[in-house]
Amino acid sequence: MKHEAGDQPLRPDELALIDRYWRAANYISVGQIYLLDNPLLRTPLKAEHVKPRLLGHWGTTPGLNFIYAHLNRVISRRDLDMIYICGPGHGGPGMVANTWLEGSYSEIYPDVPRNEEGLRRLFRQFSFPGGVPSHAAPETPGSIHEGGELGYALMHAFGAAFDNRELIVACVIGDGEAETGALAASWHSNKFLNPVHDGAVLPILHLNGYKIANPTVLGRMPEEDIERLFLGLGWEPHFVSGEDPASMHRQMAATLDRIVSRIRTIQDSARGSHDAATMPRWPMIVLRSPKGWTGPKQVDGKKVEGFWRSHQVPVANARGDAGHRQLLEEWMRSYRPQELFDADGRPQGDLLTLAPTGERRMGLNPHANGGLLRRELKLPDHRTFAVDVAAPGLSVAEATRVMGRYLAEVMRLNASVRNFRLMGPDETASNRLDAVFEVTDRVWMQDIEPFDTNLAADGRVMEILSEHLCQGWLEGYLLTGRHGLFSCYEAFIHIVDSMFNQHAKWLKVSRELPWRKPIASFNYLLTSHVWRQDHNGFSHQDPGFVDLVANKKADIVRIYLPPDANCLLWVTDHCLRTYDRINVIVAGKQPSPQWLDITQADRHCDVGIGTWDWAGTVAGDEEPDIVMACAGDVPTLETLAAVDLLRQALPTLKVRVVNVVDLMTLQSEYQHPHGLTDAHFDALFTTDKPVIFAYHGYPYLIHRLTYRRHNHPNLHIHGFQEEGTTTTPFDMAVLNGIDRFHLALAALKWGPDAGTEGAALKAEFDARLAAHTAYVREHGEDMPEIREWTWTHGR
Numbered sequence: 101m102k103h104e105a106g107d108q109p110l111r112p113d114e115l116a117l118i119d120r121y122w123r124a125a126n127y128i129s130v131g132q133i134y135l136l137d138n139p140l141l142r143t144p145l146k147a148e149h150v151k152p153r154l155l156g157h158w159g160t161t162p163g164l165n166f167i168y169a170h171l172n173r174v175i176s177r178r179d180l181d182m183i184y185i186c187g188p189g190h191g192g193p194g195m196v197a198n199t200w201l202e203g204s205y206s207e208i209y210p211d212v213p214r215n216e217e218g219l220r221r222l223f224r225q226f227s228f229p230g231g232v233p234s235h236a237a238p239e240t241p242g243s244i245h246e247g248g249e250l251g252y253a254l255m256h257a258f259g260a261a262f263d264n265r266e267l268i269v270a271c272v273i274g275d276g277e278a279e280t281g282a283l284a285a286s287w288h289s290n291k292f293l294n295p296v297h298d299g300a301v302l303p304i305l306h307l308n309g310y311k312i313a314n315p316t317v318l319g320r321m322p323e324e325d326i327e328r329l330f331l332g333l334g335w336e337p338h339f340v341s342g343e344d345p346a347s348m349h350r351q352m353a354a355t356l357d358r359i360v361s362r363i364r365t366i367q368d369s370a371r372g373s374h375d376a377a378t379m380p381r382w383p384m385i386v387l388r389s390p391k392g393w394t395g396p397k398q399v400d401g402k403k404v405e406g407f408w409r410s411h412q413v414p415v416a417n418a419r420g421d422a423g424h425r426q427l428l429e430e431w432m433r434s435y436r437p438q439e440l441f442d443a444d445g446r447p448q449g450d451l452l453t454l455a456p457t458g459e460r461r462m463g464l465n466p467h468a469n470g471g472l473l474r475r476e477l478k479l480p481d482h483r484t485f486a487v488d489v490a491a492p493g494l495s496v497a498e499a500t501r502v503m504g505r506y507l508a509e510v511m512r513l514n515a516s517v518r519n520f521r522l523m524g525p526d527e528t529a530s531n532r533l534d535a536v537f538e539v540t541d542r543v544w545m546q547d548i549e550p551f552d553t554n555l556a557a558d559g560r561v562m563e564i565l566s567e568h569l570c571q572g573w574l575e576g577y578l579l580t581g582r583h584g585l586f587s588c589y590e591a592f593i594h595i596v597d598s599m600f601n602q603h604a605k606w607l608k609v610s611r612e613l614p615w616r617k618p619i620a621s622f623n624y625l626l627t628s629h630v631w632r633q634d635h636n637g638f639s640h641q642d643p644g645f646v647d648l649v650a651n652k653k654a655d656i657v658r659i660y661l662p663p664d665a666n667c668l669l670w671v672t673d674h675c676l677r678t679y680d681r682i683n684v685i686v687a688g689k690q691p692s693p694q695w696l697d698i699t700q701a702d703r704h705c706d707v708g709i710g711t712w713d714w715a716g717t718v719a720g721d722e723e724p725d726i727v728m729a730c731a732g733d734v735p736t737l738e739t740l741a742a743v744d745l746l747r748q749a750l751p752t753l754k755v756r757v758v759n760v761v762d763l764m765t766l767q768s769e770y771q772h773p774h775g776l777t778d779a780h781f782d783a784l785f786t787t788d789k790p791v792i793f794a795y796h797g798y799p800y801l802i803h804r805l806t807y808r809r810h811n812h813p814n815l816h817i818h819g820f821q822e823e824g825t826t827t828t829p830f831d832m833a834v835l836n837g838i839d840r841f842h843l844a845l846a847a848l849k850w851g852p853d854a855g856t857e858g859a860a861l862k863a864e865f866d867a868r869l870a871a872h873t874a875y876v877r878e879h880g881e882d883m884p885e886i887r888e889w890t891w892t893h894g895r
Contacts (some may be wrong), residue, residue, distance in 0.1 A: 216445025259576020471617025
């Protein structure tokens, strides 16, 4: 939809006020990039007033300031509940400038007051050692989106809007960011936004034409093609374009007034109807303005404004070159700071009337500090969903199916407050979590056919074949005070590696800011894992996400590998109770033996690691000859099967079995809050006995976590070795050396010398491996002795 030239709601005094506010924000933004001192240019600019290292990004900033000023006007005029998501990567100068102008910055940081001294400190700290970053980081009031990595602004905006009925999320998307795959997919989020229960997202696609050193794809597209593109994606585009400030202010004000009215009409119509909500065509803005708008037209005879040279620091040598310094001073004085600040350096009183007050200021909106709004989940007693385990290995269950019944009850208990959602890329049923569909459905705002199942406009399960969107939606949902869980095939969670990194960094920094209140933890369930890919093959095999997770700050991450359904119940319940963490749960979905009853599981998981005396041949403090350790459901099964072989063949061999649920217990207590003391670790793994450790993922991680331990030289780790494709479950284990026969052979190799008896056993195990290989390639399934094996000791 094109703008209407005659739609001009701004009176001359309003136009003058909003332009002054914009000029003030631009002045403060330039000052942050360049100045150490002389913040109001009370004296001619000197070299020592300029920072020795000029860091920051100017090109996107004037457009961001323009948008912020106009959003302030419409918030005040309509009493809107609105937050601002700054997608362009380094828009920090604008976000800091605007929050300082509206007063929220100084309320959070009293040492940066709204006066000349405060302005001096604001300028000095920007991109300066000990200061603040150049993007809208956690330190920036009003931010839930860092923008340090492009592509995630719009999905964060939608995550914030889900279940936030009165919230409008204004999301600025740079045209460079719009080229990313994640952002391109994000435009489809409108198919999941329910106007009855959810808030609204207002995308503002800011086309200034250039990225770092090239034109942008969308920036070079004709307006007609852009309109057709977004109409096809289900949006209603409104265009604001030009470079004359007065014309642009009038266009933007008129457009925002129409759009806010349109949003309210959509919501009122949906909320007043007794029928199920249908998908509306939500409005959006396409804003075309010059890159580096209001900055220098040329520098050293080269084009700057409206070109990529304005992207970062347009005047590059203002400290060392007098000509550059004069150009900078002329640029800053062009904003007429004497009309913007009083004698004490405070913003002029009438200037401040444009900004909203209290929590309506976007810098202090509680949705941008979601811990203020976080309510604890109502959680059921996980023990009521437990699998009955009369003896180890006697029961068989699908761990994630049991977890699904627990999550269904979480959905039911929190249905009225709508503060819990389950995200996943089309895999809720595949991952055996389908019990949740007895309580809710998949949210779906497009047409629903009579033969469709579990689709509804008010569903609380979110499925789309984009791991990026699932991750970003949940981040936005958590950052605005709610709870959730993201379930994904293990191999494909790598798609969001960098998004995980960014969220972990956000949590690390925000935990150090006392004004940022704790948010609910980000919970991953990784299933359909590496050890059961019967038909998917090598493409679906990669357990390395946990290696990436383990790199992060110790107080942020947790990694859990529950060996059975009852342990998974405890872990799930625990993770949903935590905050300011990233919890990774790895659990299989296939039918598997169950080892611990719920009382044993609770006790075991509460510590995170422990001996299974019932499985070994020694108990308590009795010294073993060898330790058989395991982490993960399939490694646990194969370890117990290996112990079974050893018990039968070498009954005098003293074996201790150690199971690890919480992987971070393997680290030292000095490295991780869950780490074991050296004394506790030594009591489990001994100081000098061989340890055969069957691990779910890549062996190197276990070595990394334990390299400081006394018995590290005796740890022999068996894990995934990048072997195997479409094959049987047991053959996958064999190909990677974590099967019972390879583990038993390792025990014979590293344990006490078993003499001729041991040599005979080695030959037997080698022969059984050879027989297995021949059998599966002839019959296409595992041998009966493998498929039908059960644990029988101690029954």
